[in-house]
Amino acid sequence: MINSTAFEGALIITYHMAASADPQWAIHASRLTFRHGPNAPPSLLDINLALPPGSRTILIGANGAGKSTLLQLLAGKRLVTAEGATVQVKGQDVFRNTPTGVTFLGTEWAMNPVVRGDISVSAFLDSVGGYRHKERRDLLLDILDIDLDWRMHQISDGERRRVQLCFGLMVPWDVLLLDEVTVDLDVLVRNDLLTFLKEDSERRKATILYATHIFDGLSNFPTHIVHMQLGSFVQDPIPWASSNSLSSSAGTSSLYDVALQWLKEDREKRRGLEAEGQKIARGARRNQTVPTDSETFYRKYDYSH
Numbered sequence: 001m002i003n004s005t006a007f008e009g010a011l012i013i014t015y016h017m018a019a020s021a022d023p024q025w026a027i028h029a030s031r032l033t034f035r036h037g038p039n040a041p042p043s044l045l046d047i048n049l050a051l052p053p054g055s056r057t058i059l060i061g062a063n064g065a066g067k068s069t070l071l072q073l074l075a076g077k078r079l080v081t082a083e084g085a086t087v088q089v090k091g092q093d094v095f096r097n098t099p100t101g102v103t104f105l106g107t108e109w110a111m112n113p114v115v116r117g118d119i120s121v122s123a124f125l126d127s128v129g130g131y132r133h134k135e136r137r138d139l140l141l142d143i144l145d146i147d148l149d150w151r152m153h154q155i156s157d158g159e160r161r162r163v164q165l166c167f168g169l170m171v172p173w174d175v176l177l178l179d180e181v182t183v184d185l186d187v188l189v190r191n192d193l194l195t196f197l198k199e200d201s202e203r204r205k206a207t208i209l210y211a212t213h214i215f216d217g218l219s220n221f222p223t224h225i226v227h228m229q230l231g232s233f234v235q236d237p238i239p240w241a242s243s244n245s246l247s248s249s250a251g252t253s254s255l256y257d258v259a260l261q262w263l264k265e266d267r268e269k270r271r272g273l274e275a276e277g278q279k280i281a282r283g284a285r286r287n288q289t290v291p292t293d294s295e296t297f298y299r300k301y302d303y304s305h
């Protein structure tokens, strides 16, 4: 059942109630292909994913690799119509039979005018049920270093993000889908938050799938990492302890090193496809001798010289 709030449309959806039967996989997707439109190229292509309860997986991939799309599908925000595709969270069809205890946090929330209103943080959190989860709410208020008297229309982006995280995390979750929500946190708060998430996941055997481009201070966080490239997984999720020696002959490599290596490989692969004409080439088009229509148009109205 969905506990909808005024923010449901703003990419914060929390499904909660009593936990259901313990499935083998917290997250399970198979043959998952997805296009954003009928004529669009696939943003996800034959994804197969099985994550056990209690795992914490970092989703690594270049801009446009499909991370947000995957997280949105796992949150049941979009209907998958591809033949033979299944998307299950806690053993249930995530779109048609939405499981309880699933929280999705994305970045768009902070753009919603509702969270920029002239209202105190205290009143805001109560309006979204904070009084029902006092213990966790208070713990998160301390960890995220939030002043309950802040007014939502007068705080910084990072402060607003902290309030979002308090709101999103105060209800205990079994599966947490995070789409780069730590981007504007200062490093101390981010560090304390990651420590909390790791301990919470270990204590309650709760599962986290986290897409991020920030790898500093993250090496001790994941149990698994997974490489997403051009809408597909390069391989199944890798246990992070063993992948620690994957990419570097010089010794152990940090998560940052691994991500950098993978993203270089992604770019090489994409440029290879561009060279073969299978993808539209990016970057400057230096061999284009005929002016484009837009250049021709704007030249006519260029009064700057």
Ligand SMILES: Nc1ncnc2c1ncn2[C@@H]1O[C@H](COP(=O)(O)OP(=O)(O)OP(=O)(O)O)[C@@H](O)[C@H]1O
Pocket: 036, 037, 040, 043, 061, 062, 063, 064, 065, 066, 067, 068, 069, 070
């Ligand atoms: N609403 C949309 N309509 C059409 N195409 C979309 C839409 N959203 C995303 N896409 C396309 O789907 C692909 C995957 O996008 P997605 O946002 O999932 O990537 P991402 O890995 O999360 O990227 P980033 O790291 O930049 O957040 C991209 O090619 C993108 O252009």
